[in-house]
Amino acid sequence: MDTLNQLMHGFAVAITPINLLWALVGCFLGTAIGVLPGIGPALTVAMLLPLTTKVEPTAALIMFAGIYYGAMYGGSTTSILMNTPGESSTMVTAMEGNLMAKNGRAGPALATAAIGSFVAGTIATVLLSMFAPVAADVALQFGPGEYFMIMLLAFTTVSAVLGSSLLRGMTALFLGLGIGLIGMDSLSGQTRYSMNVQELYDGVDIVVVAVGLFAVGEALFNAFFPQPDGSFNKLSSVHMNRSDWKRSVPAWIRGTLIGFPFGLIPAGGAEIPTFLSYATEKKLSNHKEEFGKVGAIEGVAGPEAANNAAVTATLAPLLTLGIPTSNTTAILLAAFQNYNLQPGPMLFQTSGDLVWGLLASLYIGNVMLLVLNLPAIGLWVRMLRVPTPLLYGGILIFAGLGAYGIRQSWFDLLLLFVIGLLGMAMRRFDFPTAPVIVGLILGPMAEKQLRNALSIGQGDWSLFVKQPISATILAMTVAVVVVPRVLRWHATRSTSRAEADNAA
């Protein structure tokens, strides 16, 4: 009951007019950037980080969270109406949803995606508010050794599970760790790899790296390799008929149950659960003939729910352990740090108002997003028609402002450009970007924890395997490399096998 009380208290915080307004702004912005190709939530939050100097922490974080999951709602609109999935987690939605739209069923596809996101988001938020305090209590017993092990787990999952190649993931991770080394060492106070450039003494700002990799890299890449214009599907009435409902509801529930655990375990993003959900729906459907042909509504409902549940669940490791497992949560961590708040078990005690207000705002935000996305769908569709030259010009203006706004130095714009070139090359050669961000932000933290742990243990490395908790996490680290590989192999195999069945 304690949890319920605290949640009620959180609602009292979240429901104040000013916080409601910030939540609405966040949801609105989030949907807009989700709809627009080329910008994602990580980038948007990164560009809005200067807000942290003026806005009070609860309000800012409520808005940032709104942007985060709002982008997931908006992303499905783009993948259904145009066949250009914005990110890998909406790839599955693009497959079935786009087929449905081509056959004049864009409306029901959008509706099932939006309502499914709402259902999954709400269930996942309930689970999150139930489990997060428990997890935080457990995490209170963690020492530096356990934290180091968890960070090791995060490094491994982000670089080994995400993306198509372990080698390229590891390269990106070491790159991020390397960038994180630049600047002052937090324990000894000496500068490393700053090449006597004064601007580098403080290290490379996370915003510059994130904006450079995502926005500038994307803009350079798309100018170099012009993408064919996506074809447009016509919008139809967003009304779902009885059979649509009957087929969607179980798919939403199953998708949520598949997605949520994947967000929790730092398995790096929502890509795997969406594919798993798709494979499940296909196997269970009574309308197998529609998959891959005219588009099956379960194939949109399930993966969309899985996607949203996973995204909500990624807030759990961030809030309870202070460990980001995706690009956006990494930037959210930076936002916390701007306020001198360290997410982790202590946060539930020291800033209860903030945490519970944030959790309560997730419930409210999901309702707002449902309203924003169904009746107001026409507005977002119009946004898809922004001409590409203006879109990228605008993105780069905001990117430049985000980097320049930090300390008004042209040097940050130089870094932005160089990192943009790097981002373009990484995009071109299929290197994942999340490990760079996670390595950059967690690297210095992990180094500190490792040195603290060894100081306490007087240099004895065996403490990591002797203590049960850290040994368990170490075992999980190994499992996390192996298990998803097997799962993904299984999921893609059943997907491709079913495709072969359809073709036959």
Place this chain on the structure above:
Amino acid sequence: MKPSHVCIGVAVLALSVFFFAGLPGISGEEGYAGLSPRFVPTLVAIGLAVCGALLTWQGVRGGFRNMPEEDAELPAAPHNFKGFLWVAAGLVANMALIGMLGFVFSSTLMMVCVARGYGSRRIVRDALIGLLLTVPMWALFDFLLGINLPLLPVAGF
């Protein structure tokens, strides 16, 4: 052998050399932990060296493994070096001029260059839209956030 992939591998190797080269400048004092500030840099340098070597090897042996299909065909896809140059020029111009022209005007100039890189020829429209974005942002930073972005530093504003 894929020359572009080999280049990437060599670039990663070069990075690892950079991190190795910086090691002597970092104190090796170990303290209680038995770990000096040099430990993680050494790890990163070794990691990059291993990854770079493997990438180079894969590049020599026919290219990186597990590449997505669309990317494998990219070199054959139409590419537009001029467009890339315009966007890059816009970014560099913004960097060089922002101290002189201020955020509003140098970003608008960047907008025009970037739009040109994406095939737009309507300079006036692009510039107007640029101003439409930058002026409110400038006002927001200046008045609401209290971050002072000079409007036209070269003229003393």
